[in-house]
Amino acid sequence: MWFIIGLIVGALILGLIWLFRKSNFNLNWYEWIIGLIGLALILFTIQNFFGSLAEMESKAAAMFWLVTGLPGLILLAVTWQLTARRAKKA
């Protein structure tokens, strides 16, 4: 599972860097931090979600999306909005 997740995340990061270079755009330092924290939380959630399902702990699996997954998604959305609005202004 982690091999596939690694491939997907790697491809996404490469795509992002390619996109930034193409449009001559970059992230601020705090946007990088917020985005990476969000990504880490999502990866943490994915591991624990599937781990909990393997443990037959379905409530725990769902709770991970609520407790760590949702904040992770919010942080990624914040990063996206910050960059999108900055790009729009420019």
Added chain:
Amino acid sequence: MSRFHSSVSRRDFMKALGITGAGIGTAAVASATFNDIDGMITSGAAPKRPWWVKEADKATVEYDWSQIERFDARKVMNSPMGPPQWVSTEEWARVQKIAADNQADWIKAGKPGYTLRDHALYKGAMGGEGSPGVTNYSWLGPQKSPTPEKLGTTPWQGTPEENTAMLRTALRFFGAADIGILELDENVRKLVYTYPRVAPYKRYEFEEVDKGYEDDEKWVIPSKKKLYVVTIISQSSIDGYTTTPSWMQRAASDNTVRLNAGILAATQEFLRTLGYQAMAGHERNALGPAPAFAALSGLGELCRNTQVLTPDYGLMIRAVRLITDLPLAPTKPIDAGIWRFCHDCAKCSEACVSQAIPHDKEPSWDVPGGWNNPGKKVWYVNGVKCQSTREMLTRDCGLCMTACVYTKKDYAGIHNIVKSTISTTGLFNGFFKNMDDQFGYGTEFGPDHNPLQGDFNEGAEDFWVKNMPQFGVNSMIGLKNR
């Protein structure tokens, strides 16, 4: 000259193996597995302990050897001799009648966790213990394997470290999870019972002889030799325990008891062929209290329900012990923050149907009854309440063990984060206990919600359609190559 604790460096070791040229990759693999050659050799086949399990000079529970005396195990409530000493005949007859009625009614009604199929699993897992069945425990073992003399050679010779590693490897191979070793010194002798829990009620005696033996009245431990107590833990199935209250839980416990009997017999024969003695008990709880031996030899820490809680397997273990004259290296107690965590948790107390486990934050030196052996500051369990309820639940309960925060499979990474934090600081103990509740871990059953109130575990029957690992346990815990 001993090959152990030598000055051979890892580089020399790699050179000797002729694979120095294998490069950084090989070195990295080796360094991930063991820190030095001695560490590798003395570890045997056991998985490396997590970094947050620290060795300690003393077990984390407070105890006072001057207050501890050899205990008569016939006093405990789960001895057939126990209840008449602490409960009136009428009361115990009432409990037994409820137990018999519940068993008959629940089987007949096919209550979840108490069907004929579930009962058969429990009886099968026992393997006819004591009948005699497939699980015969004995003082000196089967004694069928050849001795070194018979093979025309001399007994096995090795350093204590070598012998410990060899024994650990053999026992892992026989099915055990881990072993702990204590020297049978003057203090540890106090942990050996005077009489066992179940018949035959022969006395455990220390005698100035070279060889252990038994006769009609006693099991004799030889005092002339330096002896070691080997505590053996084997895993129980968490899939069985999480069906509790049910007979599958009891089956999960007895499955391990059956395995342990085989492991003991195999170890006794193994040691016999090496040229050494191995004295074990005649039943699962023989010789002395498992939690004491296990905690003092670093297999885990004593916990709130006075069992031993292991860092890797939680409470999902059953322990047996044997005494041997094979020279061994004692293993040290551990501190993984477990005892400190129990002060702030009490999840087992909340789940206890009979409320036999104290809820107090602090443990106590005071024993609630003669079924306890004093001399340690713990949360003494009220054995009368506990055993009466176990009987009425038709022989077992296991809710305290299932409720424990450490009773987890190890697939979700969060468990290691929680356990390593608990080991490092007690600041988040309460938070972790609350989150454990919120995430739905443990058991929904307790004093107000259990089969005695007509509430059964509707999910218990899922046991029969689960993907079941061999023996119902994950034997790869702690190992990296999966």
